[in-house]
Amino acid sequence: MNNGDSKAHKVERRTIDVVHQGLAKRYRAERRFRLYGLSAIIIGLLCLAILFISIVGNGYKAFQQTYVELEVFFDPAFLDQENLSTADYGGLVKSTLQTMFPEVKGRSDKRELYKLISPGAAFQLRAMVLKDPDIIGKSISLWVPADDDVDMLLKGHFKTDVGESSGRLTDKQLAWIEQLQEQGRIKKKFNKVFFTAGDSREPELAGIWGAAVGSFYTLLVTLLLSFPIGVAAAIYLEEFAQKNRWTDLIEVNINNLAAVPSIVFGLLGLAVFLNFFGFPRSAPLVGGLVLTLMTLPTIIIASRAALQSVPPSIREGALGVGASKMQMVAHHVLPLALPGMLTGTIIGMARALGETAPLLMIGMVAFIVDIPRGITDPATVLPVQIYLWADSPERAFVEKTSAAIMILLAFLLLMNGAAIILRKKFEKRW
């Protein structure tokens, strides 16, 4: 009896045994799956880290610039009192270099020597003379920007040990730079030009101020148009509109516009604002209009969410004491929803600040040296400036581009940070 029982026990495989048998394998699968998930997140964060490291690594040196000290004798022979603004300041720089390196003879050698100094030095001397004509005839020691190749060399981007053919600098130039280094006449200083100048073909004279001002005007137009219009549209859709086909159509439109590629808005801007209405090309006004159309859906959607989060009891309370619907919205609902709307607007503005493609279509890619003074002046914006510099062949522009990206990212961080703080501060749980 007992025997038979145990025999039956052996033959019978209970479900729990099957489960136990497979359990180790299933747990392994579980751990594996979990690991996949974790590694996906790590891959994502790693990409973020590599991106930032590569940008910062490429760009942090751009905040310093190599300067050369020159002993300039403001020779009256070069500086005609009559027309100081058109005098030969380039010649003045050249003669200064000749006195510093008296041993350099021959035309090609001299040309190589002059190449060490940026063409910006002449402009610097011109500005000095125009500001104070009394310095003519005096000798002044001053720091002028070095050429971008010299700058790159001192920042270690060129190999110096290889022969003439490989680098952009010749052996003679290298020797002169070494000589200057021994005399302590060449050193890196904070790059003020980068923050105060407009664009330039010479990397050492190029700055982002022009693009920053252009971005400011463009965003100003965008903000002034998109915030009131967006809020008004959201109020109508959320508080007044009846549920009908027309409202549905508007909603579908807004949702779709939010997902239309930005370049299509550029095509719209080109065809409508430039070709049809004849607005000026490259102007922040047109850029702002295009970006307004682009950011409106974002702002409307965010504003509607903010209005929805205001509890109905507030509305009923206002209506109950006899307010009209418009008064209820203007006096009670809108003030409560405003922080949420502002948060959405800031996020929309941050996106507009980083937008490039539609602005290329309306001619904001032009090479513009002057700082724009209004919304109809030709201008460019920060991201487009980054695009333009990224396209330039000079090695020094890689550094400038990365630095400009760092500035742009800093602005974006600031705006998004402000949005988060605003949300945290005014977020209400009803």
Place this chain on the structure above:
Amino acid sequence: MSPSTILTALLILASIAYYLGRRRAFAVAGKAGGVRYLHSRPIYYGALTALWCGVPALLLFTLWLALDDKIITNLVVSGLPQAIRALPENRLNLVVNDIKNLVSGNIVAGEVTATIQAAAAHYGNLKATSNAALAAVMLSLGIVGTVVIRSRISPTMRARNLVEQLVKYLLIACSCLAILTTIGIVLSVLFEATRFFKAVPLREFLFGLKWSPQMAIRADQVGSSGAFGAIPVFLGTLLISGIAMAVAVPVGLMSAIYLAEYADRRFRDIAKPLLEILAGIPTVVYGFFAAITVAPFIRNLGSTLGLDVSSESALAAGLVMGIMIIPFVSSLSDDVINAVPQSLRDGAYSLGATRSETIKQVVLPAALPGIVGSILLAVSRAIGETMIVVMAAGLAANLTLNPFKTVTTVTVQIVTLLIGDQEFDSPKTLAAFALGLVLFVVTLFLNVIALKVVRRYREQYE
């Protein structure tokens, strides 16, 4: 008077109108026996006056600025001598540009003849006249509005209702802007595209295998006849978007699953915003990253492995685009997975399923429509992405599916065709609008489907 001064003047006028209206309301109320006999509070009378002063003038202002340049240019052109007017359209445009540049004091491309000089003076005069006329008309319109409304103010006037009605119309107008934008996009793209299809048949555009949009300048020029078969461009777009999705879907989906199902609150609070930073970085930054860091890396890797990798390979652009899209997939899928009711999971657990089995066999099938929707949205994002491909992908329209080769995309072609000289009578420029039309239609199609799928999915569990 410059437009901004006119606008400021109007603003001041409107504030005066507000004050006048309010004072008038007090005055008529005083006669009737006190403010309580007014229908509305006095500020509404002021607001009504200010609105009637400002809004019509503002509408006129917008209309005027939108049209005056066109009218003045036409006037100036019709004033030009017959010899210049007979020039072909693009040459004539150059002359007009010169005239405008002369007026604004910019550098002039062509030579400045006496006729151009005179035309420029004419243009400047007309512009000044137009501005002066605008100022006069606008301000008188404002004053008329103010006076009329002010004279009508009486204690029985329903000022609040009138103001609210007016404001409501303004609100409606603002919300209709979305529809106007869509119509504007469709019309502008369609209009230029039909002009393109008059020169190049639709069939050749959609099914042609050769894309080389450079048109011959002279008739006898060799090798640049212009071919507008867009298949290589479409294929390049598909290739790069495909690579991007191959990166973004697994990584994004697995991150979403981990964040929604496994991660504890603290980890989630840190990792999710960090991942979303990826979506906030401007695309031009990704483009630079792709061109400077990723593309050389892939080329070097390829050459050590003995592969021939182009320096503008589809792979580099696609990989970086994939990184950009990760957060789009992950946050949308995260929402979708979180919306699956807990009861489904509890049921699976109670049957003895492990967590991963529950996810694979219960949660994901339940969330599938939503996930598909989010992937479709991401695909539309990838197809429309511009800066990464402009900076990292090439211009050569190769008909290939090899990710190491250079391919081009729809957006790259739009940008290259429209940057620089635009001639709106040549198929080269118009081709950009035809491509734009395709892009708009395809992304619209994807978006509509995706939004519908997601919405239906949400309703299912609500």
